[in-house]
């Protein structure tokens with residue numbers, strides 16, 4: 001059967017995927033025509049383009065996927081005509097080809113209201129990657145922005161404006177409230193207040209009359225005669241189904257757009273189907289991806305069923321059917337193309353999303369009111385939380401509701417509605433949590449029936465997830481994703497999938513805890529103590545004694561780190577090299593393209609002119625890109641693996657040593673210039689920073705460590721954003737710990753005040769040893785403290801008051817590590833066995849990786865972007 | 868290059884056994900191709916696969932960590948830790964395409980990789 005799919009968006013992709021998964025090999029010939037230049041990508045997460053995802057990251061599958069599955073994909077080639085009588089389609093680039101079944105998956109475009117001036121430069125829509133690229137380019141010269149539309153997409157576009165650096169952004173909504181389809185007036189007010197605190201200016205009941213400007217947009221005029229100035233506008237006022245091709249071919253379309261389909265998704269021509277955002281089913285266009293996927297699923301199932309009845313397979317089937325039974329033979333009499341029995345039915349439109357950091361969810365029927373309905377509302381205007389649930393008159397059934405500011409209970413509530421789970425005696429418990437009672441509100445994952453659909457994108461039920469755990473042996477989210485695809489769509493159900501997984505594991509008597517991976521049934525902390533007690537020195541010994549199997553990329557790095565923290569031996573010795581994380585194994589950070597970076601230690605950021613010259617010479621000789629890092633030192637990027645030993649040899653001869661930029665170990669102790677030069681400086685922060693950096697250099701820990709020393713309260717070294725930060729006072733040093741930059745910044749908290757040099761170091765010794773012994777793998781000090789019972793008070797007790805009686809031991813252990821420090825790069829270049837590992841080809845040591853390609857940029861080089 | 872031909876497989880001498888780190892990999896040059904060769908010493912096994920990771924087309928698998936998932940021997944790409952079966956080449960994390968695998972044989976301390984004739 002030859003199937004042509006028009007459009008290659010999310011639903012088209014899902015259709016192909018489902019068809020291939022269900023069909024026997026080669027029973028279908030599939031050809032897809034897409035108008036956009038790239039294969040289908042994840043439009044739902046389009047906005048992540050602004051937070052750094054590339055167009056490639058967003059692809060549903062690379063072009064090779066289609067080829068691998070024998071699907072012919074034409075991108076950048078829209079279908080322009082359908083000849084229904086001859087059953088052929090004709091494309092823009094001139095391809096004419098026939099079909100047995102035609103699938104229209106043409107999606108929607110943005111609806112642009114006929115406002116005078118919409119054609120001006122600086123007015124955008126928000127639908128494709130190209131739209132986003134154009135916005136990004138234009139945003140560079142824009143200061144103020146506006147979005148027409150305060151619905152789901154409009155608010156997402158507003159977030160995009162903020163991400164583009166246009167913090168002064170207006171949202172214009174025609175209706176009296178935001179997200180009029182999903183939330184009520186009270187909910188809208190809370191949301192509005194929250195968004196306003198983030199700097200958005202929200203205008204409701206506002207009607208745009210004209211877009212002002214000479215060629216480019218400069219302002220907007222409203223029907224109430226008010227005006228605002230804007231440099232850039234995004235129109236997000238709804239969607240318009242792409243039904244033009246269907247209309248042209250004489251298929252029935254709705255008066256307000258959309259290709260009319262029946263419950264098999266057939267259009268008025270039974271050999272032509274429409275699925276996704278272009279289809280109009282029972283008067284409704286579904287602007288969400290989950291119902292589109294369900295449509296794809298229905299059509300794929302039916303076509304597969306039908307293909308079994310087609311003439312080509314007929315003979316073989318008939319042969320066997322004659323001997324089997326009559327009803328199967330009867331089925332052969334009249335093979336309808338849309339064969340199977342699957343039907344599409346009205347789809348739940350519940351949604352949960354995070355809008356500019358605010359949770360918004362609506363489920364079931366969010367608005368029902370009337371005699372036989374009770375609503376329970378919880379509102380906290382201070383915290384910006386609004387919750388409403390609608391309950392049947394008898395208090396037994398949940399009908400729907402709205403959650404704003406805190407939507408943690410969304411999945412549970414949605415399931416309660418869908419599965420008609422009986423509510424607990426005090427229904428408000430489901431949003432407030434049970435207060436004082438014994439039960440957990442009666443609505444935990446346990447109360448869900450097995451048929452409950454947990455992942456609606458992939459139609460995965462609770463029963464399937466439990467099965468993946470009990471029969472499939474899945475014990476991680478990744479394993480479950482792989483097993484039945486739960487959580488691979490929008491991802492909204494992942495917390496619930498995890499809950500169900502953990503419950504099922506517990507019910508099986510499995511003790512659920514934070515174990516490293518399938519090879520070690522221990523947490524990092526337990527393993528640390530065991531390795532120490534048994535005095536194990538290599539990864540293999542640890543695995544033989546305490547683990548099982550052959551190890552993996554999850555347990556090798558933490559075990560190697562434990563060995564290094566305990567024994568302080570050169571990390572590449574004793575066969576431990578291949579148990580190191582790849583960066584540690586080559587003592588350098590691997591980069592895009594496969595080259596490495598070189599970061600010598602520059603303690604406290606202090607460097608002599610001579611050493612600067614050496615860096616310059618080395619970088620020049622090996623053609624390295626140089627940059628001053630955020631950690632007050634110099635990074636040389638783009639070194640071939642083969643060149644690393646020679647580069648380091650030169651640096652070491654000039655007095656440099658490894659900067660451990662590759663290790664989970666001490667990075668830099670940043671310092672300000674301090675009292676030697678600064679007129680406000682109280683103490684010599686540079687000398688102290690150098691002393692501390694040199695004390696802890698090379699120390700391996702659960703995650704990287706950073707420090708800072710500032711010479712006075714002005715805090716130019718940003719010490720409070722470090723794992724340990726030291727700030728000069730009149731009387732000594734204040735010590736702060738557990739700060740973090742990165743994605744979840746957190747200021748360090750004060751541990752002790754007015755310390756002298758020695759005591760301060762003593763406290764840092766204790767603090768670091770406590771951390772190294774007890775933190776989970778890849779946990780920074782900030783997160784470690786956040787999880788610590790008793791928090792800062794407890795930590796202070798341990799470190800300052802020695803409440804565990806461990807201080808002496810910890811200080812002694814730290815001193816051992818400090819004393820056995822050696823520059824590992826020096827050891828590496830001096831040991832021929834280690835040195836020979838730094839070659840790209842084992843059988844051609846002089847040849848560098850020929851696939852590495854550089855380009856020029858601002859008089860230096862850069863690595864070629866990945867494909 | 869030392870090469871013998873046998874039932875459509877060309878065996879070529881890749882390196883000596885001691886050139887490959889225990890429980891780790893190296894990259895072998897074969898004409899213009901790059902092949903990752905692994906010595907899974909814990910199991911006394913040798914594997915070879917393409918060196919290019921299909922996720923972002925990086926020549927890196929030989930520098931990855933090897934290990935097992937259940938019984939399946941695997942390698943993790945150093946870039947984004949996608950893992951691939953060393954036996955079948957199948958991607959064990961997500962939908963990445965599979966990788967090519969090659970036969971390996973060890974004679975004395977010589978390691979040979981078998982390349983299928985096309």
Ligand code: SRM
Nearest residue numbers: 589591597629630631632633635661667740741742743780
């Ligand atoms: C080079 C540098 C950026 C720059 O050009 O300035 C950099 C580069 C990288 N950073 Fe960083 N970070 C650099 C300063 C920082 C800073 C600023 C600072 O140290 O003052 C931070 C925030 C402060 C903090 O850590 O609390 C920072 C927070 C991170 C994080 C997030 C850590 C977290 O706790 O959330 C990562 C990811 C990680 O470690 O898992 C990261 C990871 C990385 C990696 C290693 C990513 C990787 O695995 O490839 C980058 C290596 C590039 C390379 O090839 O060498 N980098 N990184 C900076 C090197 C400093 C140095 O001299 O060693």
Ligand SMILES: Cc1cc2nc3c(=O)[nH]c(=O)nc-3n(C[C@H](O)[C@H](O)[C@H](O)COP(=O)(O)OP(=O)(O)OC[C@H]3O[C@@H](n4cnc5c(N)ncnc54)[C@H](O)[C@@H]3O)c2cc1C
Nearest residue numbers: 007009010011034035043078079106107276277287288289
């Ligand atoms: C910014 C944004 C955020 C969103 N967020 C969410 C969300 O959080 N949750 C959610 O459920 N949904 C969300 N959506 C909606 C979701 O993206 C759509 O429901 C989904 O993409 C619809 O898939 P589709 O395949 O039907 O249409 P599309 O993805 O639009 O694909 C249709 C494709 O067909 C092409 N085409 C049209 N005509 C032709 C022709 N004649 N020939 C060839 N090709 C043609 C189009 O160019 C397009 O590439 C969001 C949408 C946007 C824009």
Ligand code: SF4
Nearest residue numbers: 052591629630742743
């Ligand atoms: S250097 Fe740091 S912040 Fe910059 S891209 Fe790399 S990891 Fe991200």
Ligand code: FES
Nearest residue numbers: 920922923944947
């Ligand atoms: S390049 Fe290998 S995992 Fe990304």
